[in-house]
Amino acid sequence: MKLCGKSLPIRSKYKEISEKKCQKEFGHAGNCEEFPFLNELSQSNPRVANKIKRDATKTTGAAWKSEDAGPNRIDRWVMLQDDDSLLKYGINMKVLKPTVVSKLKEKAATYDDCMEVAAKLTWHTYQMPDAPKCGQAIQTYLENRFGKLQSGATTCIVCKDNLSFSLFENAQRGKAEIETAHSNPREHNQFNVGFAHRECNIAQGNKTLPEFYEWITGIMQRINNQKS
């Protein structure tokens, strides 16, 4: 599906190094929009819609506030800039710990990849067994971009078990029980992203999924060897 792609006004302080483009279908009627596929979720489940936008476009938050903790939830494409360019925006990568820098750089992604991720996550969301149904326009849009919506087709990308839409709402009491996850934690694009149980995402850590499966297979082999 070809997208409209028309540039939209940017209000961010990272304006000059950012993009903002209409994600409606090329030749669409009406106003241009950046997240047309989220219009219904934004109404029915605003927390879920905001999570999709945030996880798709922002780096993760710093765990604490201090100069060396790094910027909190910054646009992923800003992190593609070199250190000198970032310094102009008050982000001094040189004072950050090496682990923080590498984590931020790992989260970097182009605007287009982030927008594809947002749409793909929305497609995954609507395929959770207890997700709300979307209207025909959004269904057609998502199916034209990513394929047929099948209720129940979305499972945790790590443990492959069912993933309930209701887990999004548990976020209210402390930590969310569903997280955006990556087959390869160092790549942020639509082919590499999905949802996972929080505990699964934590267990995967910074391993790729093949590495994770190899690791747990090794554990079970050692356990079984000990038994026999």
Next chain:
Amino acid sequence: MKLCGKSLPIRSKYKEISEKKCQKEFGHAGNCEEFPFLNELSQSNPRVANKIKRDATKTTGAAWKSEDAGPNRIDRWVMLQDDDSLLKYGINMKVLKPTVVSKLKEKAATYDDCMEVAAKLTWHTYQMPDAPKCGQAIQTYLENRFGKLQSGATTCIVCKDNLSFSLFENAQRGKAEIETAHSNPREHNQFNVGFAHRECNIAQGNKTLPEFYEWITGIMQRINNQKS
């Protein structure tokens, strides 16, 4: 082995609800001591000795500083007290989040259990393949309490793979790569405690080890079903 058990002077502000007892063998010569088994590690590898003392006797640190984060690294036996008693020491459990309260309560353990854990962790440490050798007196003490020291016998309690003493030292750059771990995260005693790789401990989360193995076995079954 029977321990001396003579009471030692306590300087803690939790004095009235604390114990401090000599852990040397009953009928020993010389001064009473609380951590006689750590005397050599305290000299050669003070960070390791301190970690053993801290992990054996203290709750984990609060991740951030604020009224509702709870006390940071408090004696585990203090957490056995009821809320009214804790309030006298300025610890108001009622203002803490339920998740923080249950975490603190899970870490509670008697003084005697904590001291047994400290000695057992020392026994585990000396059995890492690249650990320093201990002198005859400490070797005899540990062997009389827990059994023969065998170099290389200590493995990660989660993944059962080798655990190198050198991983303790990597703690300098950020997070320690070796952690004190529990077969059942809700019990702190010598039969339930050991060391694990940091990534293994994180992956285990709040599952017991049998629950963890059942969980990863289920994951591999689903992965293999998908392939076939």
